[in-house]
Amino acid sequence: MSERYTITETSVGSFLQAMTASGRRVLGPKLVAGRIEIADINTFADVVQNGQSVVSAKGVVFPKVERLLKYRFEGKNIALEDVEPQAQPTVLFGLRPCEARAFHALDVVFNWDSKDKFFNTRMANTTVVGLSCTQADESCFCTSLGSRPDDTQGSDILLSPLKAGGFVAEVLTDKGKALVALAKDTFQPLADDAALVPPATVAPAFDAKALQQELAAMFDSPLWAEQSLRCLGCGACAFVCPTCVCFDIQDEADTKQGQRLRAWDSCGMRIFTLHASGHNPRDKQSQRWRQRVYHKFAYYPERLGTLGCVGCGKCSRACPVDMNLKQHLAQVAEAASQG
Amino acid sequence: MEANIYKPYLMRIAAITDEAPSVRTFRLEFADAREGEAFTFTTGQFGLYSAFGEGESTFCIASSPTRKGYIECTFRETGRVTSSLADKDVGDIIGFRGPYGNVFPLEKWKGKNLVFVAGGIALPPLRSVIWNCLDLRDWFKDITVVYGARGVNDLVYKNELEDWGKRSDMKLVVTVDPGGEKPGWTGKVGFVPHIVEQIAPPATNSIAIVCGPPIMIKLTLPVLAKLGFGKNEIYTTLENRMKCGLGKCGRCNTGKSYVCKDGPVYTLAQLEHLPAEY
């Protein structure tokens, strides 16, 4: 059972200070040169309370480039050196609830079978303080996926703004409790008449459960080619996405030593599946676009029991040619309903 | 300390065999003998082989699990990693992660006739299972191997083909494409599907294992169907680009099936439920 408190905006400042003082790095949505980035939060004023960051916060647990292995060339021999991820205790503060939920979608991939210590170590060191959205935009579609702008899933603490100022703080996990314990007196008991600012209205555009069923019969639909005609095959959508987990592994070395790196990759790019022979199982952009949709909305739920999408809409906003995922999925659902 | 699932075994190249132009076989021994003792795999499985400094590449384990103490792999020099591997000498160290993937269900095949059909560089995955079956010879009834390549030079495992040809407990048919024969060639001349049709292995109580270039597979399957092989009796292996081999990196899937976890061994019946993303 979660614990609920109220916290004033001023107290949030003290709470942030307590986190920093405990050696934690505090990151959150912050306005930097006109863009919302996941950046260092020093004061409460730094936190942008609505609107999506361009790039998601996934880099905290799944960096865009990370080292998996080091080695040295010693004559004919190789000296392998295991690598431990350097994970600084981190609080993601004021994160959108959709992004908070995204960590689960990463977790199921990194741990469904073998366990990825790089992700796990970073995740164990990360505490998520979510912040309910009171505004949304045309690209948002969390409600189509069975979620809400004030969803608690994935947050260790969820803040929801009060009409009278300040927030309700719902402490959901042990990690959340540990964070609250840093500045226990900044939290007050929840008053009975505390009125919340209503969460953002996000009209559902389709139903993800139904969509999963519908996709089963739509693999050969001409819709994929139709929708992807304007797709440029870049990786902007995947790289800003909080759940996109596909990665590349690359060696970099000189004559003395080398390292094996993991880097973000994208299924939208042609070389993603290209064989050395020149053969490519997903040679056309339409096949790659279809893969992206199926991976998130059919294969994920079927294999891993969760959607590979949280409806944040970052992909749509980042796309240079305005591939709007919500619109496209609504179109798929509509095409399915028309048989 | 949690285990690093991306950390490879270090393997010493114990022997190198030139099989065909740009195709070679490495015999690999564990640099750390204790790791070698603890290592087991089952036929059909594959691994990721590293050329340190260049990266990893995926190929099957081409030796049989019944032969202990080493693994073998056969590869064609094609890309960045395989080119680097091709430059290695005996005694050099490479990396190996595995074994990964599913297996050929030999237990299920007990008491049956086995028909192996392979083309070109696709004999290695079948070589593992052929040797495995030969080492467990009394499990199975007739064993037939049909192997074809473009030309005589392109045949791999030439010495073993000779040995197999001499064995009385199996039937080996080797063929080369028309024009690929050389003076003194005593094998067949003709495309693999035609040869399979010609020798017409009995389909009753039989399993067919087919591995080869897509066009060969495409043309062989109807022949096998005509001979009476059912969709659950025909096996093949898929090979897609992989980075992790662990069901995480997201590129080897064909439809919902991850070749690295659910494959590489599939029956025709299974493949028919998957899109042709291979």
Add this chain to the structure above:
Amino acid sequence: MADPFEPKMTAFVCNWCTYAGADLTGTSRIKYQSNVRVIRLPCTGRIDFMLVMKAFSRGSDGVIISGCHPNDCHYTSGNYHARRRWMVFRDLLDFMGIDLRRVTFSWVSAAEGAKWAELVNDATNTVRALGPYKEVQQLAAVGIE
């Protein structure tokens, strides 16, 4: 006390003129600074512009690029193509914040052994005064977690 800084200089030179010129420097017993590592390529036209960055990111403090004088290219026009390329790339390097004092271009013929010695000495002295090129060398470790 730490040893005084000795720059690592990388020279990309063409096979036909500058390499022969540098050879002549040696056979003429002209002494010059030993900081330079010479990498021989067939022609200045073959010197990929990115080699400059490769040299820096792998520890060079200065780079020298040298080939045949105009009109003397063994392949007729490789050096003309190279010249055009450097005319653009040099400006771009500067625009992207690479210190051009660390990059020296020159034509050294097979007969100019003395010029090679002077060139290497000048370039090395300049870079020695500038100090190690840590700003770029260290980039190789930035951005990896």
Add this chain to the structure above:
Amino acid sequence: MEALQNKAKELLAASAVKVVIGYGKGTGESRRPIFVRAAERAGDLVVDTACTQNLATYLTKAEVRALGRIAIVAIPSTLRSILQLAAEKQLREENVLALAIVDGGVRELATFDAIEEAVATIPDAIGEADQKMIDKLTAMSVGERRAFWADELGRCVKCYACRSSCPMCYCERCTMDCNRPQWIPVASHAIGNLEYHMVRAMHLAGRCVECGTCGAACPVGIPVHLLTFFAEQTVRRQFGQKGGASAKLDYAMSTFKPDDKETFIR
């Protein structure tokens, strides 16, 4: 806008073209590329000041080419792209028709000569803000410039939106995707990003049509277009040649003049 819609309708109805590539309504107030393939959909076409993306990128895409003869709604940079693509033998005159947006009206340009004439009358200055930024950068010390780009490129995730949206980045296999050798690191760490953007600028020098679409495409707001603009200006200043000015001009960086003048070779 109506003139364009009518023109598109007429061309499609007469089967003079199979597709009109233009701008349509996008998310919110934005515009997006659309592909109109039937006369009755010509009304989807939009023309206004929000139509700033260079659509010429699509002229070399196999999926788009497969549709048949193309009419493309062209802003000035699109016209230049067509000429540059033609000069690089990537485009045949008979396969493309430009619908140039001029003073709210539409001009049909069916030949490269006609496009060349039209381009010659358009002032080719880059945007004021971009020029100011380039001037500001060139006025900085080299260390300040390094710091500027280290900061900007630090955000690069190598999504290649810049490359993918660029009409001149049409290579089947980009040098970034070649790995024998892996000349430029794949990972988006500091050196990988710096080298990637350096290579791209060099490969665009003398070919860049200065549309700025790469910079606009960057999801993290890196002004990558300043790099190609700068490289293009360098070529123009030194060799008097401009990308996208003509369908017949040789690529400045694949040729030379014996009397090319530089000041730095000893």
